[in-house]
Amino acid sequence: EVQLVQSGGGLVQPGGSLRLSCAVSGITFPSSAMSWVRQSSGKGLEWLSVISGSGGTTDYADSVRGRFVISRDNFKNILYLQMNRLQPDDTAVYYCAVPGAPTLPDYVEGSVGVRRPYGMGVWGQGATVIVSS
Amino acid sequence: IVMTQSPLSLPVTPGAAASISCRASQSLLYGSGQSYLDWYVQKPGQSPQLLIYLGSRRASGVPDRFSGSGSDTDFALNISRVEADDVGLYYCMQARQTPLSFGGGTKLEIK
Numbered sequence: 001e002v003q004l005v006q007s008g009g010g011l012v013q014p015g016g017s018l019r020l021s022c023a024v025s026g027i028t029f030p031s032s033a034m035s036w037v038r039q040s041s042g043k044g045l046e047w048l049s050v051i052s053g054s055g056g057t058t059d060y061a062d063s064v065r066g067r068f069v070i071s072r073d074n075f076k077n078i079l080y081l082q083m084n085r086l087q088p089d090d091t092a093v094y095y096c097a098v099p100g101a102p103t104l105p106d107y108v109e110g111s112v113g114v115r116r117p118y119g120m121g122v123w124g125q126g127a128t129v130i131v132s133s
Numbered sequence: 134i135v136m137t138q139s140p141l142s143l144p145v146t147p148g149a150a151a152s153i154s155c156r157a158s159q160s161l162l163y164g165s166g167q168s169y170l171d172w173y174v175q176k177p178g179q180s181p182q183l184l185i186y187l188g189s190r191r192a193s194g195v196p197d198r199f200s201g202s203g204s205d206t207d208f209a210l211n212i213s214r215v216e217a218d219d220v221g222l223y224y225c226m227q228a229r230q231t232p233l234s235f236g237g238g239t240k241l242e243i244k
Binding site (some may be wrong): 035037044045046047050059060061062095099101103104105106114115116117118119120124125126 | 163175186192
C-alpha cells in the first residue's frame with residue numbers, strides 16, 4: 001500500500017521559514033515524480049511545485065517561485081518543501097501527492113515526469129501552516 | 134491555463150444523474166491525442182482523491198458510476214446514480230503543462 005505521511009506544519013511569523021516533510025512508502029521512490037499542492041481555508045486547490053524522481057528537475061507556481069524550494073532524499077524516501085519569506089497569504093493546508101501513482105490501472109513506473117505530472121493518485125494527509133504575528 | 138468549472142453548486146436527489154462541466158482556456162491535447170485532464174473529489178475533512186485521469190480513465194477503485202468525457206478544451210464528469218457518499222467538492226485539473234491549474238470547484242450536495 002502506498003502511504004504518504006506528512007509532518008512539519010505549524011505557526012510561523014510573517015517573514016519566517018518552515019520546512020514540510022512527506023515520508024513515502026510503498027513505491028519505488030526514486031522513480032516517482034512528486035508534487036506539492038495547497039488549499040487555503042474555504043478556497044480551492046493550488047498546485048505549487050513538482051520534482052523529478054532523480055531530483056534534478058523542478059518547477060514551481062509563480063506564487064512561490066524564488067521563496068519555496070522542493071527537494072527530496074531518495075535514500076530516506078522523503079520529500080521536502082522548504083518555505084521561506086512566508087506571508088499570511090501562504091496560510092493553508094499543504095499536501096504532497098504522487099503523479100502517475102500505482103493507483104492508476106495502466107501505471108508504468110517512472111512514466112510520469114515533471115512536464116505533465118497527471119493522475120495524482122495518492123495524497124498525504126495534509127499539514128496546516130499558519131502565518132501570523 | 135485557466136480552468137473554468139460549472140456549476141458552482143450542484144444539489145442532486147439520490148439516484149439521479151449529475152454532470153459537472155470543465156472548460157480549459159487552451160487545448161489540453163498532447164502527443165497521441167491524449168487530453169491531460171484529471172478529476173478529483175475532496176470529501177469533507179479528507180485529502181483530495183483522484184477519480185479520472187487523462188480525460189476519461191477511471192482510477193483504481195473508482196465506481197463505474199463515475200465517467201469522464203470530452204477532449205481538447207471541453208470536459209465533463211458524469212455521475213450516473215448519485216449516492217449520499219458522493220457529497221464533496223469536485224475539481225478538474227489540467228496537467229498539459231506546468232504550472233498545473235485547478236478549476237474553482239463544484240460542491241455536490243444531496244437534496
